[in-house]
Amino acid sequence: MPNPSLLILPGDGIGPEVMAEVRKVIAWFSDHRDVAFEVAEDLVGGAAYDKHGTPLADATMARAQKADAVLLGAVGGPKYDKLDFAVKPERGLLRLRKEMDLFANLRPAQCFEALADFSSLKRDIVSGLDIMIVRELTSGVYFGEPRGIADDNEGGRVGTNTHRYTTEEIRRVARSAFELARKRDNRVCSMEKSNVMEAGILWREEVQWVHDEEYPDVELTHMLADSGAMQLVRRPKQFDVIVTDNLFGDLLSDAAAMLTGSLGMLPSASLGAPMENGRPKALYEPVHGSAPDIAGQGKANPIACILSFAMALRYSFDLGDEATLLKGAVEAVLAQGLRTPDLLGEEGRDAVTTSEMGDAIVAALGAG
Ligand code: NAI
Numbered sequence: 001m002p003n004p005s006l007l008i009l010p011g012d013g014i015g016p017e018v019m020a021e022v023r024k025v026i027a028w029f030s031d032h033r034d035v036a037f038e039v040a041e042d043l044v045g046g047a048a049y050d051k052h053g054t055p056l057a058d059a060t061m062a063r064a065q066k067a068d069a070v071l072l073g074a075v076g077g078p079k080y081d082k083l084d085f086a087v088k089p090e091r092g093l094l095r096l097r098k099e100m101d102l103f104a105n106l107r108p109a110q111c112f113e114a115l116a117d118f119s120s121l122k123r124d125i126v127s128g129l130d131i132m133i134v135r136e137l138t139s140g141v142y143f144g145e146p147r148g149i150a151d152d153n154e155g156g157r158v159g160t161n162t163h164r165y166t167t168e169e170i171r172r173v174a175r176s177a178f179e180l181a182r183k184r185d186n187r188v189c190s191m192e193k194s195n196v197m198e199a200g201i202l203w204r205e206e207v208q209w210v211h212d213e214e215y216p217d218v219e220l221t222h223m224l225a226d227s228g229a230m231q232l233v234r235r236p237k238q239f240d241v242i243v244t245d246n247l248f249g250d251l252l253s254d255a256a257a258m259l260t261g262s263l264g265m266l267p268s269a270s271l272g273a274p275m276e277n278g279r280p281k282a283l284y285e286p287v288h289g290s291a292p293d294i295a296g297q298g299k300a301n302p303i304a305c306i307l308s309f310a311m312a313l314r315y316s317f318d319l320g321d322e323a324t325l326l327k328g329a330v331e332a333v334l335a336q337g338l339r340t341p342d343l344l345g346e347e348g349r350d351a352v353t354t355s356e357m358g359d360a361i362v363a364a365l366g367a368g
């Protein structure tokens with residue numbers, strides 16, 4: 001197979017700052033491990049608008065379609081707030097997600113030991129936590145037709161959204177979840193509301209079908225989503241992979257992410273259908289935005305973006321050992337007490353800069 005290709009889109013604000021640290025990590029892996037990535041870089045968001053008058057040039061879109069994985073920083077900023085909707089920086093990101101048909105959104109919730117006291121939950125509830133929520137991203141109630149606000153002809157109005165899923169939409173996201181589980185602890189919990197929603201009954205039946213036909217080796221359980229929400233805050237470590245629809249996944253993934261703390265620590269991935277080489281189409285990005293309030297000051301935490309690259313190692317390139325090594329380096333640096341300002345809270349200790357954090361992680365890799 002040819003070298004794996006990686007398209008880097010740093011974007012705006014702190015995007016280029018955190019991506020510079022990821023590049024150091026990529027360089028380390030190229031130098032010390034047998035993983036020679038073909039790395040290309042291009043523009044997205046406001047940066048692309050400034051150069052091309054569009055937040056995502058067609059040529060960039062074409063490169064993204066061909067890349068084995070796309071790694072994105074963040075887009076947007078006050079400079080672009082007054083632009084027309086069609087050319088706003090966010091449109092660049094939405095175009096990527098739509099044209100790559102990224103239907104599975106992966107949001108991990110993992111606890112770093114040194115930050116366990118940062119959680120809003122008790123230490124022993126989150127200590128060692130490592131779960132993954134897979135949210136269906138391109139269908140369900142956010143997209144279903146009919147939708148809209150209309151007169152009800154009795155002097156009032158009626159708002160309509162349609163929660164609709166097809167067999168194939170459910171099966172493909174279920175497959176993504178089972179594939180991930182095989183690279184993790186081999187367990188999937190599917191969540192819906194089959195007690196009150198027909199689309200939930202179909203969801204449960206189809207996830208079960210994919211399991212029985214294609215992934216009988218993976219442990220599958222089902223849970224009603226409201227009960228799942230309770231279990232997630234009560235005993236989150238019982239889960240490995242959770243798969244759920246767009247609406248429930250939106251809420252559950254945000255709640256789960258906050259079990260472990262700062263926005264500067266949260267990676268994500270969005271996956272699509274497998275390409276010819278068997279790898280899924282994939283976009284990796286930190287959950288945070290361009291953070292204009294701290295951009296250009298060396299205050300951004302690069303860990304969310306570095307962990308997004310760790311996800312790419314595991315889920316696009318089957319480099320699970322390398323991903324574990326990188327996570328271990330992050331863990332080690334945090335254990336040494338290094339903190340960017342977002343991880344210091346009220347403590348007021350000395351903070352390290354974005355590049356000092358990146359350098360320390362690379363140094364920890366070297367030792368690992
Ligand atoms: P934001 O995530 O950029 O910032 C929220 C708060 O968290 C800010 O106080 C920021 O300083 C802090 N923060 C975020 N990432 C951090 C990091 N890595 N290290 C340390 N602190 C960090 O969200 P906000 O302020 O709502 O949006 C700012 C801009 O980003 C807007 O233009 C928005 O449209 C865009 N945005 C882009 C996203 C993307 O590219 N995926 C996602 C969310 C927002």
Ligand code: MG
Binds near residue numbers: 251254
């Ligand atoms: Mg949300």
